[in-house]
Amino acid sequence: MQKLKILTIPATERDKPMSYNNILCECVEGVANVTVNRPDKLNALNTETLGELETCFADLGKDPEVRVVVLTGAGEKAFVAGADIGEMANMTGNEAERFSARGQALMDRIENLGKPVIAAVNGFALGGGCELAMACTFRYASDKARMGLPETGLGLIPGFGGTQRLSRLVGRGRAMEMVLLGNMIDAVDAMAIGLVNKVYPAEEFTDSVGIVAKALAAKSTLTLRVALKSVGEGLEMNQASGCRLEAALFGICGSSDDAREGCSAFMEKRKPEFKDS
Numbered sequence: 001m002q003k004l005k006i007l008t009i010p011a012t013e014r015d016k017p018m019s020y021n022n023i024l025c026e027c028v029e030g031v032a033n034v035t036v037n038r039p040d041k042l043n044a045l046n047t048e049t050l051g052e053l054e055t056c057f058a059d060l061g062k063d064p065e066v067r068v069v070v071l072t073g074a075g076e077k078a079f080v081a082g083a084d085i086g087e088m089a090n091m092t093g094n095e096a097e098r099f100s101a102r103g104q105a106l107m108d109r110i111e112n113l114g115k116p117v118i119a120a121v122n123g124f125a126l127g128g129g130c131e132l133a134m135a136c137t138f139r140y141a142s143d144k145a146r147m148g149l150p151e152t153g154l155g156l157i158p159g160f161g162g163t164q165r166l167s168r169l170v171g172r173g174r175a176m177e178m179v180l181l182g183n184m185i186d187a188v189d190a191m192a193i194g195l196v197n198k199v200y201p202a203e204e205f206t207d208s209v210g211i212v213a214k215a216l217a218a219k220s221t222l223t224l225r226v227a228l229k230s231v232g233e234g235l236e237m238n239q240a241s242g243c244r245l246e247a248a249l250f251g252i253c254g255s256s257d258d259a260r261e262g263c264s265a266f267m268e269k270r271k272p273e274f275k276d277s
């Protein structure tokens, strides 16, 4: 039988079910499914939704029952069509800077959650939506997805880390082209430039992403946390420093119960039973 857990608010309100206005969040057998749920506005990120995502991801990071997160958008059309343009229309410079810093902090939290976060890009992922997807550990797209950073068309630039993460993912020239022109690309082109890892037919999308999430949930959370740190932090270092970091982290893994179990299970031709320690 499937184990379903509705995630709860931290600290004082632990017993009450989590109630959000703009997102859905539930955990089934170690996989937390987070859905941005404003389909009539193509799941655009207004400030209330940003706040709910902040709370939700803070909680997911701390919850030991959550081993992997899948992030997607509600409805047929969109993952997230960007930050809420209506809210941005009349911002002052100071307000815009604070808005950017707040969005960046959320993206950093997701990127540094210490657990894999899969972006399941089921439709439009534009502006802040594309930035949200890029903050995830990796991205899968349905063949209906369209991605881009259209902010220059609004007289803006990407402000939730997009100018930084896109160039790291796809390289300087492609990033410059996407940021400056603001054009949308389809899922196949997004895969060709390395913006998404794989494209699935829309009909199979949820199940296909679910299979990957389940495979990640079966691994040791300790091992995955260390792997995330090694790749993530190493990318910001020169190679020699990154290799020193890797050796130190390999040492942590090497002395863990899960390394003993994983290697013994291989030798004994059985499935490992990890204890996350």
Ligand code: COA
Pocket (backbone or CB within 6 Å): 040, 041, 042, 044, 045, 081, 082, 083, 084, 085, 086, 124, 126, 127, 128, 150, 151, 154
């Ligand atoms: N912020 C606020 N509202 C948004 C939005 C956003 N980023 N993206 C879509 N919406 C709203 C629309 O205003 C519309 O609301 P309404 O029905 O009350 O008028 C609703 O979502 C549906 O969008 P609509 O434009 O009618 O759908 P479409 O299929 O014709 O076009 C898009 C889809 C994605 C091409 C178009 O909505 C779009 O260009 N959105 C903005 C994308 C963007 O610039 N994002 C970056 C923001 S920084």
